[in-house]
Amino acid sequence: MNKWMITAAALLLTTPVMAAQNLTVWTRISQEGAKPFFDEFEKRNPDIRLQVEYIPGGKNHVNKLVAAVAAGTPPDVTTLDVIATEGFGRLDALLPLDDLVKSNPNLAEKLFPQGPLGTGRYEGRLYALPFGGDGSLIVYNKAIFKERGLDPNRPPRTWDEFTEAARKLTFSRGGGAKPDVYGFYYIPSQPSLTTFLWLPYFWMAGGTFNDREKMAFTFNSAAGERALGYLMDLHLKHKVVPPSAIGAAGTADNMVEFLQGRVAMAFAGPTVIGRVARDAPTMEIGLMPHPTPTADTRSTTFSGGDNVAIMKGISKDKLPAAIKLMEWLVSVEGQRLWQQTKFFLPVRVELLQDSYYATRPLEKAALEIFLTAHEPPVTAHYVEVQQYLRDAFEETAFGLATPKEALAKAAGRANELVKRTGKP
Amino acid sequence: MSVASQQAARLRRPRGDSWGAAIDRAAGFLLSTPALAVLVGLMLYPLLYAIWLSFVQWRPAASAWIGLANYERLFADRIFWIGLGNTVFYTAWNVSAGTTLSLSLALLMNRPTMAARFLRLAIFMPAIISAPVAAMAWLWVFDSDYGLLNQTLASLGLFETPVPWLNSPFHARWSIVIVNIWLGTGLSSILFLAGLQDIPKELHESAMLDGANAWQRFWAITFPLIRPTLLVVLVIKLIGSFKTFDQIFIMTGGGPLYRSETILIYLYRQGFEYFDFGFAAAVGVVFFMIVAALSLAQSLLLGRSPK
Numbered sequence: 001m002n003k004w005m006i007t008a009a010a011l012l013l014t015t016p017v018m019a020a021q022n023l024t025v026w027t028r029i030s031q032e033g034a035k036p037f038f039d040e041f042e043k044r045n046p047d048i049r050l051q052v053e054y055i056p057g058g059k060n061h062v063n064k065l066v067a068a069v070a071a072g073t074p075p076d077v078t079t080l081d082v083i084a085t086e087g088f089g090r091l092d093a094l095l096p097l098d099d100l101v102k103s104n105p106n107l108a109e110k111l112f113p114q115g116p117l118g119t120g121r122y123e124g125r126l127y128a129l130p131f132g133g134d135g136s137l138i139v140y141n142k143a144i145f146k147e148r149g150l151d152p153n154r155p156p157r158t159w160d161e162f163t164e165a166a167r168k169l170t171f172s173r174g175g176g177a178k179p180d181v182y183g184f185y186y187i188p189s190q191p192s193l194t195t196f197l198w199l200p201y202f203w204m205a206g207g208t209f210n211d212r213e214k215m216a217f218t219f220n221s222a223a224g225e226r227a228l229g230y231l232m233d234l235h236l237k238h239k240v241v242p243p244s245a246i247g248a249a250g251t252a253d254n255m256v257e258f259l260q261g262r263v264a265m266a267f268a269g270p271t272v273i274g275r276v277a278r279d280a281p282t283m284e285i286g287l288m289p290h291p292t293p294t295a296d297t298r299s300t301t302f303s304g305g306d307n308v309a310i311m312k313g314i315s316k317d318k319l320p321a322a323i324k325l326m327e328w329l330v331s332v333e334g335q336r337l338w339q340q341t342k343f344f345l346p347v348r349v350e351l352l353q354d355s356y357y358a359t360r361p362l363e364k365a366a367l368e369i370f371l372t373a374h375e376p377p378v379t380a381h382y383v384e385v386q387q388y389l390r391d392a393f394e395e396t397a398f399g400l401a402t403p404k405e406a407l408a409k410a411a412g413r414a415n416e417l418v419k420r421t422g423k424p
Numbered sequence: 425m426s427v428a429s430q431q432a433a434r435l436r437r438p439r440g441d442s443w444g445a446a447i448d449r450a451a452g453f454l455l456s457t458p459a460l461a462v463l464v465g466l467m468l469y470p471l472l473y474a475i476w477l478s479f480v481q482w483r484p485a486a487s488a489w490i491g492l493a494n495y496e497r498l499f500a501d502r503i504f505w506i507g508l509g510n511t512v513f514y515t516a517w518n519v520s521a522g523t524t525l526s527l528s529l530a531l532l533m534n535r536p537t538m539a540a541r542f543l544r545l546a547i548f549m550p551a552i553i554s555a556p557v558a559a560m561a562w563l564w565v566f567d568s569d570y571g572l573l574n575q576t577l578a579s580l581g582l583f584e585t586p587v588p589w590l591n592s593p594f595h596a597r598w599s600i601v602i603v604n605i606w607l608g609t610g611l612s613s614i615l616f617l618a619g620l621q622d623i624p625k626e627l628h629e630s631a632m633l634d635g636a637n638a639w640q641r642f643w644a645i646t647f648p649l650i651r652p653t654l655l656v657v658l659v660i661k662l663i664g665s666f667k668t669f670d671q672i673f674i675m676t677g678g679g680p681l682y683r684s685e686t687i688l689i690y691l692y693r694q695g696f697e698y699f700d701f702g703f704a705a706a707v708g709v710v711f712f713m714i715v716a717a718l719s720l721a722q723s724l725l726l727g728r729s730p731k
Binding site for chain 1: 568593677696698
């Protein structure tokens with residue numbers, strides 16, 4: 001009898017452990033960047049066990065996730081590059097969240113800035129929620145500003161001011177004809193960088209990327225030409241960008257020149273704060289939003305970073321745990337962990353009021369810039385069109401086409417894609 | 425043994441032999457089953473699956489049969505032809521210049537001197553370095569502002585404007601050719617060296633006594649006797665050059681303006697950036713057919729059919 005009672009008691013005691021729900025989670029974020037999120041979640045939810053696979057490197061994560069989707073063995077939850085979200089939406093690999101965000105106040109759409117939220121949409125449906133933010137901005141070297149008589153606390157605000165500043169910041173310390181310091185740096189050959197950089201200028205010039213009703217890409221407009229013309233003039237006309245940036249490989253490190261003090265301003269993201277602290281700790285930097293075409297235009301940026309999504313193949317019994325994890329990852333408390341890991345910026349506006357930012361002006365500036373992010377283009381072909389735009393930028397940079405011709409060609413290719421697939 | 429029993433044994437023997445042969449065949453089949461399973465599972469099945477995939481528009485849930493549409497689109501795409509043209513360009517240079525250089529170096533190394541031993545080590549070194557690591561190192565050699573090559577050329581006063589080795593549509597392809605040859609020379613030189621050391625010394629000695637010069641000895645003795653090695657080197661270089669990916673992907677990503685693009689970078693972009701796996705499979709099938717045809721043609725031209 002005693003034996004039976006002991007067995008029954010043991011079973012009862014072990015029941016919570018046996019009932020623990022296991023969730024598989026994949027992320028492209030490094031352990032240093034994301035582990036605190038998952039550790040804290042497990043601490044708060046002892047009935048849920050996470051099997052987290054860290055797959056650093058955006059392409060590694062995407063490739064592995066595609067293979068897993070194809071094999072029918074995806075994880076339950078994944079964080080993923082905002083740019084890749086559309087691709088997995090197209091593959092019908094993610095669980096639509098529209099009903100969930102309407103019924104669950106912890107995941108409501110109104111909690112998030114519209115720009116980052118838009119990156120989770122595909123074909124009008126919501127497949128992912130913002131998890132970590134990364135908006136494009138411009139970093140500048142305060143010492144070079146001072147050296148050239150510019151006020152480091154009042155960076156240029158308009159396109160004209162920016163050009164003028166970049167010209168002043170392009171100079172030769174040794175007095176030679178060839179500059180050894182350039183005003184600005186960006187590489188026109190990186191697909192993600194080109195749209196990351198060009199789109200804010202395009203939007204600020206009043207451009208509309210595509211017309212879904214007319215099933216057409218419309219970026220080859222006067223606004224598109226103006227934005228591309230402005231950026232290319234920095235290279236070709238004003239010569240304030242190092243010539244070696246033209247044709248540099250898509251994989252090139254676009255921060256090397258800046259970190260070595262050979263460039264005064266560079267196109268960057270918020271991670272530049274940590275990068276400078278690590279690689280050039282004595283360099284005093286400032287962050288500025290993208291300059292605007294006119295003084296009364298509001299600056300904007302492109303919303304990058306990671307989203308969090310639940311995979312479509314998740315079993316019904318695991319779904320509540322996955323939702324709980326999602327709630328935690330996007331919650332104010334969860335998002336505060338970005339202040340600790342610094343891998344991304346928080347996606348919750350409320351955090352801007354945290355005392356944390358009062359003593360960290362650079363991080364505050366990066367967050368403020370990110371929160372101005374424009375909603376990204378809604379298209380089924382973002383990755384392909386990004387490549388076509390990159391081609392347009394290269395053709396312009398090498399002098400093979402005018403911005404008008406290059407953008408018209410890119411739009412032609414993009415519209416061909418729409419025609420073939422029947423999707424805008 | 426009685427006559428009857430001898431007859432019975434004679435009658436049994438053939439039956440016993442056929443059983444033995446059957447058992448031998450079964451054992452052979454069973455022993456090769458693991459290798460066959462690997463072959464079928466990891467090579468034949470993926471190949472057949474890729475062929476099927478090339479006729480569909482791939483979706484994880486339900487792929488749609490679209491016939492030859494992927495191939496039609498592929499052959500109409502200008503960038504595919506640029507990639508194919510560049511792949512042939514890299515292959516032609518790697519096979520011709522790479523093989524000539526390897527053989528020349530092997531002839532230099534085929535001497536009992538300390539310098540030859542050092543040369544063997546130095547030349548084989550790139551073969552043990554992985555292509556991505558080598559590509560990262562070459563990025564810094566070719567860097568137009570700080571690279572070793574430009575710094576050296578500048579210090580020699582050979583130019584004033586830095587050469588954009590990887591950034592210009594003209595130079596990028598040639599820079600890749602240099603890296604491909606550098607990476608592939610070590611292994612082929614060592615293969616040639618092994619072939620050269622198999623040639624009996626007496627042949628050269630008797631030719632020298634007959635008054636043959638080095639050039640004549642090379643064409644009359646060395647070259648015919650290293651033909652089998654040459655075939656192996658050519659096949660390795662041909663297929664290796666066609667499937668070159670890592671160093672180009674890292675160094676130029678196929679640019680600028682697709683001037684260093686290869687068929688495999690094109691395939692990668694279609695599959696893993698656009699998720700168009702059906703189309704990417706069509707690229708893969710065309711690629712497979714080209715490599716198979718070239719390997720067969722090369723074998724036939726060099727007088728050996730593949731077995």
